[in-house]
Amino acid sequence: MAKKTVQKEDFTVEKGAFQGPFNCHGKTALLRREMHIDGNTFSYMVWSCRKCKKDYLDSSQAKRMELLWAVEKLLKNEEGIKRSINHDGKMFFLRFPKEFTRGWKKGNEAEIIPVDSTTFIVEIG
Numbered sequence: 001m002a003k004k005t006v007q008k009e010d011f012t013v014e015k016g017a018f019q020g021p022f023n024c025h026g027k028t029a030l031l032r033r034e035m036h037i038d039g040n041t042f043s044y045m046v047w048s049c050r051k052c053k054k055d056y057l058d059s060s061q062a063k064r065m066e067l068l069w070a071v072e073k074l075l076k077n078e079e080g081i082k083r084s085i086n087h088d089g090k091m092f093f094l095r096f097p098k099e100f101t102r103g104w105k106k107g108n109e110a111e112i113i114p115v116d117s118t119t120f121i122v123e124i125g
């Protein structure tokens, strides 16, 4: 299997790797780490080398890290577009601005991932 390695900060992301442990200086060990974003603490798991302390991410860990990096970027840098939230008597809903929906198709589904009670990641697929 061809491995595509992406370097991001101190991590080696093993794209397409099914699961750890990885081999570095011997087998890596599963460790819990924390990331602090805007006063919130998020935990994530890494495969870490006991000797050189290098961290490796398998594909599911990499997906979580990518979400955390996206949240960090949004909370720190990005300006959003304000929208009012509508209510139909039962449910809340909002409209996405046209600028964000290019490439969306009828029948796409949205996966809503809560970060906390006021912050969500919506993945369209």
Ligand SMILES: [Zn+2]
Binding pocket: 024, 025, 049, 050, 051, 052, 053, 054
């Ligand atoms: Zn190592």
